[in-house]
Amino acid sequence: MELSLKGKKVLITGGSRGIGKAIAAAFKKEGAEVGVTARNQSELLQVKQELGVETYQKDLESDQQREQLIQEFIADFNTIDILVNNAGASHGDKIANTPLEVFGKAMKLNFICAVHLSQLASKQMFHNGRGVIINVASIYGKEAGGVPSYNASKAALISFTKSFSSEAIKDNVRVIGIAPGAIYHPNKEWKRRLERDPDFLKKYGDEKIPAGRLGRPEEIGNVAAFLASDKASWIVGTTISVDGGQSRLNY
Template sequence: MDLHLTDKVALITGASRGIGKYIAEALAREGCAVGICARSEDDLNETATHIRDAYGVSVYTEVADLTQSDTPGTFVEKAAEALGGVDIYVGNVGGNLRGDFMELSDDDWDAIIDLNLKSHVRASRAAIPHIRNAGGGSICYISSIYGRELGGAGLTLYNTTKSALISMGKVMAQELAPENIRVNTVAPGSIRFPGGSWDRRVKENPEAMQAFVEENLPIGRFGRAEEVADAVAFLVSERASLITGACINIDGGQSHSLI
């Protein structure tokens, strides 16, 4: 299926490794020029070189800590100038800090809210005028099934911020629909990729992880990052022109929510 993404410009945050890297590759494969940022310069440069060599598209890179208030907007503006605009924003950057609710400090809350929510607020505010100037486009946020489901003890920060991302996307979709800007989120389940937490756990304790799969994943295996990336590529394309305000589970049946 041709997604009609050739010559579009896509910005992806947190794209030096993991799901963000696979999303950048999937969009480049479809013909997008990509702007990517991350904290790790070495990983970022390696990913950019691979994308240029493999797909022959333009790549803008910036080493950036998106928890700093001015950085998301700066990344968007510099990438837009280098690549000639913005058609797509994929908000992937995120993280977690485990801890019991009563043990988490205000600083803990501020750190994860800045990373998992405010970075996307700030980047989106900067990207939307460019997307508007392009005549429309798409925004996609990478949330989690733990933004829709109970993530368990110790995940107050993660659950709260990932739920907020889904809710924000739904409201934005309503507000931006008249301008031909679609906004969706995806909610990955347990995704295994090289260097990721699930990959590390499988290597450290394969028996326990096999039991986890049997108990929690009806599909019988961990998800793959490219499966998330393919879904995102479809959602941000015009092939998904009727889909906005949605949150799509990508979890192999792991979640149980009715919403």
């Protein structure tokens, strides 16, 4: 399917590895011009060499650096057509064992950063008369299952996606979300689990996912590229689960 994304200017946060890197690869494959941001400079250099993207080393927990990111991206690309808010992390433990500041940290990185970047990028999109913002949430933002502080932050992101979409669509800017289920990529957490039990991934897939396996990052990347295209022009405000049937909800 031709998605007509050639030449689109795309910024992806948390784009140096895992889902974010796969999203960047999907847009590059469609001919888009892509910038990614992350904290780790060595990972950014690697993704730049592999995919040919522009890179921005930023700490998105800083208000100032978020503003700098959007300014620098627009200076480099002259505009911004698509923003993918993918940066995030899981913090904390059971509610009784999680300090309030950890809830605050989760909310800042997984929610507030996306809100602020959406505000900043949408100004240019409103000026252009079109644009797309994709917020990467989680199925655990729709139901219990992950770490409570993570769940809460992703639930807030899903709610924001719906609220902002109702405002932004009036200016032809679509705000939509993706809620991945369990996606395997070799990060520290998956490696830790595999070290403890080499059969962990197979057991997890068999027990928790009707499709019988974990998802692949590129399966999220492909959905992101489709949602950003005009082929998805009537998809507004919803957060789509991409999870091999893992979610227990019927939406």
